[in-house]
Amino acid sequence: MENIIKIAKSVPLQGEVRTSGAKNSAVAIIPATVLASGPCVLENVPPLTDVRTQCEILSCLGADIQWLDTSTVRIDPRGIQNLTPPEHLASQLRASYYLMGAMLGRFGQAKIGLPGGCKIGPRPIDQHLKGFQALGCSWSIDNGNVSLQGAGMGSGNVYFDLITVGATINVMLAAAGVEGTTTIENAAREPEIIDLANFLNKIGVLVKGAGTGTIRITGAKDRGQADHCIIPDRIEAGTFMIAATATGGDVLIKDVIPRHLESVTAKLRETGVVVEEGDDWLRVIGPERGRAIDVKTLPYPGFPTDLQQPFGAYLSRCLGTSIITENIFENRFRYVDELKRMGAQIKVEGRVAVVEGVEEIRGASVQSSDLRASSALVIAGLSARGVTRIKGIEYLQRGYDDFVGKLKNLGAEIELT
Numbered sequence: 093m094e095n096i097i098k099i100a101k102s103v104p105l106q107g108e109v110r111t112s113g114a115k116n117s118a119v120a121i122i123p124a125t126v127l128a129s130g131p132c133v134l135e136n137v138p139p140l141t142d143v144r145t146q147c148e149i150l151s152c153l154g155a156d157i158q159w160l161d162t163s164t165v166r167i168d169p170r171g172i173q174n175l176t177p178p179e180h181l182a183s184q185l186r187a188s189y190y191l192m193g194a195m196l197g198r199f200g201q202a203k204i205g206l207p208g209g210c211k212i213g214p215r216p217i218d219q220h221l222k223g224f225q226a227l228g229c230s231w232s233i234d235n236g237n238v239s240l241q242g243a244g245m246g247s248g249n250v251y252f253d254l255i256t257v258g259a260t261i262n263v264m265l266a267a268a269g270v271e272g273t274t275t276i277e278n279a280a281r282e283p284e285i286i287d288l289a290n291f292l293n294k295i296g297v298l299v300k301g302a303g304t305g306t307i308r309i310t311g312a313k314d315r316g317q318a319d320h321c322i323i324p325d326r327i328e329a330g331t332f333m334i335a336a337t338a339t340g341g342d343v344l345i346k347d348v349i350p351r352h353l354e355s356v357t358a359k360l361r362e363t364g365v366v367v368e369e370g371d372d373w374l375r376v377i378g379p380e381r382g383r384a385i386d387v388k389t390l391p392y393p394g395f396p397t398d399l400q401q402p403f404g405a406y407l408s409r410c411l412g413t414s415i416i417t418e419n420i421f422e423n424r425f426r427y428v429d430e431l432k433r434m435g436a437q438i439k440v441e442g443r444v445a446v447v448e449g450v451e452e453i454r455g456a457s458v459q460s461s462d463l464r465a466s467s468a469l470v471i472a473g474l475s476a477r478g479v480t481r482i483k484g485i486e487y488l489q490r491g492y493d494d495f496v497g498k499l500k501n502l503g504a505e506i507e508l509t
């Protein structure tokens with residue numbers, strides 16, 4: 093029997109919700125512990141399937157993994173002997189490819205299956221390979237595996253042809269293990285990259301400029317070990333801001349870094365939402381019905397592509413016509429067909445979706461196609477008349493810690509059946 097989420101039209105969400113640790117930071121820092129010389133304790137790690145899979149991969153390679161509680165994990169990388177992650181695990185998440193950079197940094201070689209991940213577009217790795225090549229690595233791809241040889245590896249300079257979070261992180265990991273200073277130009281600036289840089293600095297690598305377009309990494313052969321607390325998940329927090337707004341609710345979101353959500357706060361305010369900010373909290377008070385606006389996804393600090401789908405669900409009921417432009421991924425509007433089954437009026441042309449806001453959408457049985465499409469459909473269900481049933485909820489568990497439970501605590505009529 094397939095699990096589904098059943099949602100009835102909810103009262104305006106009210107109350108407090110705490111954000112968990114950032115998935116996209118944890119799935120980068122867990123592989124980064126391969127570079128440490130001893131045990132590292134990571135705190136505020138979100139207990140998500142993608143995170144647990146990343147830990148399982150390290151364990152298969154020979155690391156000692158101990159969960160000290162649901163969000164604290166001790167990783168001792170000293171036992172790692174095997175250089176190739178098991179295919180059945182690596183294919184479950186795209187972030188398994190961070191093992192390329194980490195293994196290159198520590199062992200000077202790696203062999204990883206080509207990445208898996210959500211179906212939001214072709215997920216090439218040409219920029220990753222360009223970065224490794226700049227460090228003197230050679231690579232070959234045979235039957236779905238990338239083999240990297242870095243015998244004569246050294247520092248280098250790489251200019252990314254486009255801004256890419258994954259390739260920025262992968263090159264940082266590889267450069268961390270080689271003597272000399274590597275420069276990355278046109279680097280991604282996401283907060284998760286700063287979090288990784290902070291961890292690398294703790295184990296003796298010198299990383300400067302993380303959070304800007306130019307990052308300099310001075311690698312070290314002798315590295316230490318360190319404990320680290322993962323930053324809050326800005327995408328989870330943003331999802332709850334949008335859920336609160338879409339139901340006209342009043343929700344306090346705690347354990348956030350408001351600066352990481354500046355673009356989301358700005359766009360919500362444009363639709364008529366009141367957002368109050370504190371040091372580590374945001375209060376969101378949604379209007380009865382928001383105003384339509386235009387939104388374009390951009391690399392950080394622009395509006396995050398990971399919130400384009402939840403935001404689209406909210407805009408489907410806003411007053412007026414909104415235009416959504418998805419500049420990061422080629423195929424991130426698959427949720428629109430499902431919203432249209434609920435009565436939304438949306439027309440997609442390539443990277444642009446034109447949303448004619450409707451007063452009401454109706455519950456329906458819908459199918460989720462990826463992680464953030466799942467949260468978009470949940471948000472639509474919260475504000476739709478009648479009952480919505482969502483299939484494909486395993487995606488949700490990959491990226492949100494107890495999403496259903498947290499929404500229930502805010503008054504949502506939602507259950508996992």
Ligand code: EPZ
Binds near residue numbers: 115119221259
């Ligand atoms: C990371 O994916 C995140 N995943 C994504 O979150 C996020 O949407 C994305 O960054 C953008 O912010 C993780 O951190 C695990 P990119 P990533 O490399 O690294 C193209 C979620 O829901 N590209 O920044 O794969 C690529 O096709 C996930 O949590 C190349 O062409 O994204 C895309 O169009 C979804 N060649 C664009 O760049 C390359 O070598 C941005 O990709 C690499 C990327």
